[in-house]
Amino acid sequence: EVKITGTLGEGVERLLVEGDANSLRIEVRYPEGGGGWFGWGGGDNGAEPSVLEVSIPAQAQLTVDSVSADVDITGVGGSRLSVDSVSGDVAVRGARTGQARFDTVSGDLDLDLASRNTRVDTVSGDVVLKGALQGEVSLDSVSGNATVTAGALDELSLSTVSGDGRMQASLA
Secondary structure, three states, rough: EEEEEEOOOOOOEEEEEEEEOEEHHHHHHHOOOOOOOOOOHHHHHHOOOEEEEEEEOOOOEEEEEOOOEEEEOOOOOOEEEEEHHHHHHEEEEEEEEEEEEEEEEEEEEEEEEEEEEEEEEEOOOOOOEEEEEEEOOOOOOOEOOEEEEEEOOOOEEEEEEOOEEEEEEEEE
């Protein structure tokens, strides 16, 4: 069972919900050419943004694709968590997953999760990655500070081009 609540922002054409018992797609649709960074949809143009709260089964896999919106995830527990974000902060609390993947262009990431394998790739923004991390952890940042705090890992990779990198972990 999936529950969707919230408000749609100014200029939204419709809320698209489609799928079946195995997969569900939820999309905020703007008029052709009206969404995104410079169109309707909030952001710097003063319009109210869309705010959705989606409750999913605890063990569901979750994939989030976001443009010009903050993403806040609490308590998911499926085998895979994937977030792809352009221009928005990403916060994760209490997620328990086998594999976590985060790809962002701009915005801060505040990630507190339990994951066997975690990969973070970001262009701009600070990253804080902590929690019950295991297996392999990889964090690549072009611009921004990066901090990783983890327990026993098999492999840890932290790379920054312009920013401070800090890690605290032990290798198994």
